[in-house]
Amino acid sequence: MSPVVVSGMRPTGRLHLGHYHGVLKNWLRLQNSAECYFFVADWHALTTHYETPGGIAEASWDLLTEWLAVGIDPERATLFLQSWVPQHAELALLLGMLTPLSWLERVPTFKDQQEKLRERDLATYGFLGYPLLMTADILLYGAEEVPVGADQVAHLEISRELARRFNFLYGREADAPARVADAEKRMGKAWTRAYRDLVQRYRTAGDVQAVEEAQALLAEACSLSADDRALLLRELQGRGREILVEPRALLTEAARMPGLDGQKMSKSYGNTIALREDPDSVRQKLRTMPTDPARVRRQDPGDPDKCPVFALHQVYSDAQRREWVVAGCRSAGIGCLECKSPLIDSVLEELAPIRERAEFWAARPAELRDLAKQGAARARRRAEGTLDRVRAAMGLVLGDDHPR
Template sequence: MRPTGALHLGHYHGVLKNWSRLQSEYPCLFCVVDWHALTTHYETPGMIEQHVWDVLIDWLAAGIDPAQATLFIQSRVPEHAELTLLLGMGTPLGWLERVPTYREQIEKLKEKDLATYGFLGYPVLMAADILLYRASLVPVGADQIPHVEMTREIARRFNYLYGREVGFEEKALAAAKKLGGRRTKRYHELRNAYQQEGQSEALEQAHALLQESQSLSMSDRERLFGYLEGACKLILVEPQVQLAKTSRMPGLDGQKMSKSYGNTIGLREDKHSIEKKVRTMPTDPARVRRTDPGDPDKCPVWQLHLAYSDETTQNWVQKGCRSAGIGCLECKQPVIDAILHEQQPMLERAQKYIDDPSLLRAIVADGCDKARKIAQETMRDVREAMGLSYS
């Protein structure tokens, strides 16, 4: 996540609730990508540091658990920069220019000069963020699928260019023996079923078999992945999309909640500010007077009721609004109460890190150490494949 400002309820419902669920199902790495913030905010970097710490506190407030997941800062793991540079050597310029969001962002952010090397190359940096940890799954919304596919293409090209390891087949066969007895036999059966008969389910079963094996080093595992699909070592893993279960959080004007629309409610915003924002929200323009009936479907407040209210409250709103039985301020109060109720445990979780910043620094330092150990192992293989591991 880019640290470009305080997080809001749209981030919580659209991303963080999903992350909280995933951390109990998979080993997760959550990274504050401060270098990505510089691709669009390179002229005003002064606030990035504060935004980084605010984002991390918001993650913890939202339920991200450092005992289950790894939280770290991109720039504290310099291997991100090294892998970005090396991947960029073989990434065609045309691939970057065709990224859907490249032209869209230039049009959307006309007030910024984005004709920079950093902005053009941000998909390579994004790919490095993923490939450095040999991530098998990337949780994204549908609009981010092209970025994951770009990452897959970059990994595929890298493996094609640099995966021709001398004596690869002999090393792969030796690695297969380390699976032991029945698993070795099963691996070869699945490989033959995939390569000779094209059985995609055999490939999936073989991948699962390798993932479960505890007796393999990272290098041997990557050799066996590569041997399954061809005759080269898969140095970088092609990640798959984990389509996130997200919900669209409406803003104060009925549009998607977004800082660019100025319609947000902060994750840790002051109670009185939240009350004021909701109470002054626009409503159905047909309700000029308290006695005028309205239509909830034309009212932004109804969109918040769909996100926060139970069926009984929603029925009360529908009936009361259409009959002018309730006023707009009455209608808004259950939304205010629900937001404040949702926010309360977040404020409590955040407070200890605000009171004692050293707790947050310790979590991040530990997360950066864990992330860097994985990154260093990947970079050893990358340097060796590219002939850069000089003795």
């Protein structure tokens, strides 16, 4: 069976080449080898834009349009709006019942985003609790893999920990507490106190070092059998029968798309080229890109490593073209506009079919809406199976009267 992969994007405006090279090209590869669920994270957009939600709906349709325009295929991947699958909210609520507050407060982006977005009031439950919604997005579909960059692996860890904690609380063997108590007695009081301190460190603070210390502690406890050690380690880590799948990070190639100023392409830097940008605007942006400041005059030699234009050549040009740029720049054999000319052609060539397909879908809002409905229906069917297991494990009333 193909692995299940889940990923989403917040609808915060039109996509640019950074999104295409950094995320969407990976999605295009994954849709051919995995069971993919790609969703518009409109509820997530509200966690930071709840005061100004006016543009979220339009941006959501723009996002779907541009996914289709780059080649995401609704026959090979399930595309939907997060808010059209209410099971996301239900699972996030249920996970909230068992999530320690300290776990949410230590999520890497919590304080970082509050610092970066000081102009917004982010002292809300929605912002604090967004990792629960993110976790629900992933666990609902039994995702085995979540495509992330190396800098995002830590963000996935809370989803792994919550799946583990849920499975421990609701998938634990009935006799596990008694067996743990017997094993602790065999360890003795001092060793048991040390072990319980490690359990507390791991469960409340997510201190992974506590797991390694527990392994060493249990290995030295001569009174324990191998089965006792395995039981106590599972107890510390909170592992039980698998009800929710613990997702793995699918590390994707970090395609750093340079912007017009040489920094990473980002709307916050104002250095982007949009996927649907007018060709004349693209030409103007690329023609007026800054170059090596040492090249004041045409005859001045330059250094490609200090030129943002060369950074784009490394994305769009083959080895022969890059050699031509380096040699011509260092010797002043070519001018900056001459260097930019083939780059302009390459970018326009890449964008032309994307813009054409985007215009096709933008002119068919009813068909786009139907695709979103079909995707949401498929997503709900998959999500409901997970929630049936979750409700049963948590002792909630099931049966024919449940309003599915």
